[in-house]
Amino acid sequence: xxxxxxxxxxxxxxxxxxxxxxxxxxxxxxxxxxxxxxxxxxxxxxxxxxxxxxxxxxxxxxxxxxxxxxxxxxxxxxxxxxxxxxxxxxxxxxxxxxxxxxxxxxxxxxxxxxxxxxxxxxxxxxxxxxxxxxxxxxxxxxxxxxxxxxxxxxxxxxxxxxxxxxxxxxxxxxxxxxxxxxxxxxxxxxxxxxxxxxxxxxxxxxxxxxxxxxxxxxxxxxxxxxxxxxxxxxxxxxxxxxxxxxxxxxxxxxxxxxxxxxxxxxxxxxxxxxxxxxxxxxxxxxxxxxxxxxxxxxxxxxxxxxxxxxxxxxxxxxxxxxxxxxxxx
Numbered sequence: 001x002x003x004x005x006x007x008x009x010x011x012x013x014x015x016x017x018x019x020x021x022x023x024x025x026x027x028x029x030x031x032x033x034x035x036x037x038x039x040x041x042x043x044x045x046x047x048x049x050x051x052x053x054x055x056x057x058x059x060x061x062x063x064x065x066x067x068x069x070x071x072x073x074x075x076x077x078x079x080x081x082x083x084x085x086x087x088x089x090x091x092x093x094x095x096x097x098x099x100x101x102x103x104x105x106x107x108x109x110x111x112x113x114x115x116x117x118x119x120x121x122x123x124x125x126x127x128x129x130x131x132x133x134x135x136x137x138x139x140x141x142x143x144x145x146x147x148x149x150x151x152x153x154x155x156x157x158x159x160x161x162x163x164x165x166x167x168x169x170x171x172x173x174x175x176x177x178x179x180x181x182x183x184x185x186x187x188x189x190x191x192x193x194x195x196x197x198x199x200x201x202x203x204x205x206x207x208x209x210x211x212x213x214x215x216x217x218x219x220x221x222x223x224x225x226x227x228x229x230x231x232x233x234x235x236x237x238x239x240x241x242x243x244x245x246x247x248x249x250x251x252x253x254x255x256x257x258x259x260x261x262x263x264x265x266x267x268x269x270x271x272x273x274x275x276x277x278x279x280x281x282x283x284x285x286x287x288x289x290x291x292x293x294x295x296x297x298x299x300x301x302x303x304x305x306x307x308x309x310x311x312x313x314x315x316x317x318x319x320x321x322x323x324x325x326x327x328x329x
Contacts, residue, residue: 002196002279006271009073013267013274014260016072021263024068027085028061059096063170064088069267070167071174073274079281082183083176091173094186095166103159110151114140117147160205164198165191167273168280179280193276200272207265215257219250228254 035057043050067088071081140148168189172178178188207214219225231251 002193002272002275003199005275006196006200006268009076009275010264010267010271012076013069013073013270014263016076017069017263017267020068020072024065028064031061031089032057055100056093056097059100060089060093063092063096063099065266066167066270067092067170067174069270070171070273073267073270074171074175074277077274077278079175079278081175081177087176088174091170091184091186095170095173099162099166102162103155106155106158110155114144114147114151117144160201161194161198163269164194164201167197167201167269168192168276171273171277179277180284189277189280192280193272197269197272197276201269204265204269207268208262211258211261211265215254215261219254219257224250224253 035053039050039053042053068085071085071088075081137148137152168191169187172184172188173186176184178185216225216229219228227248228250231248232254234247
């Protein structure tokens with residue numbers, strides 16, 4: 001079962017991703033610097049072009065880390081990528097833009113639904129939208145808690161469903177190939193293994209949200225939670241980066257455990273998509289093997305059905321068919 005197999009397999013992705021993480025961070029920083037330069041140049045020519053580059057960088061930067069996780073997961077199954085890491089940028093922007101557009105449409109529909117069932121009009125909702133996220137949610141909950149929670153849950157679930165449906169195509173894009181062995185086709189495998197992958201995405205997203213309280217709860221069981229919180233709170237009063245060296249063991253354990261848990265939950269959704277991708281490869285391979293076997297059997301049948309050439313002496317055959325000469329004596 002994909003869902004259960006994804007948990008142990010996620011550790012295979014985790015340690016590979018941890019090795020690639022420093023290079024990934026540096027690459028994203030370099031990518032950001034290049035994007036800033038392009039935005040400055042493009043904004044001189046056209047503000048719209050500058051805004052478009054900002055959007056492209058934002059959506060691409062949000063998808064590239066996921067594609068790297070899928071890529072190292074496929075490599076764990078000895079599947080060789082056909083494209084370089086630099087080649088991830090274009091599909092990351094494309095898939096990220098598609099996902100962002102769908103989510104924006106969902107948010108617009110959710111806002112419209114809220115306007116229809118609440119006393120607020122669109123202008124009032126726009127005024128609330130200028131507030132921070134937490135303040136906005138608090139205000140909307142005070143106006144109509146049922147609709148606020150319902151719309152939020154619906155948008156979140158649909159967004160996670162969209163991510164689950166896109167994971168297998170993203171896996172193919174990360175290596176530049178489909179499960180069939182052909183070059184990557186956009187959206188190939190969309191929705192494959194949806195049930196298991198969606199469940200893993202939900203667990204992953206909830207886990208990422210709950211990393212800090214989860215780690216704190218575990219440390220509290222061992223009597224280290226309070227000390228870790230006090231040490232981390234002291235960071236606000238530090239005047240120099242060198243003061244970080246004075247943090248205690250509990251704070252270091254908390255940071256390390258939080259990073260480990262974050263990478264684990266992140267790797268979990270990648271693991272599910274990779275396992276579905278590998279399963280599709282196996283199915284395609286089995287079908288191809290069955291087809292080849294059927295063709296070979298058919299060829300053998302045709303060979304055996306041919307009439308074998310006779311070894312009879314053709315000259316003797318001709319003589320036997322000639323009329324006999326009779327001589328009078």
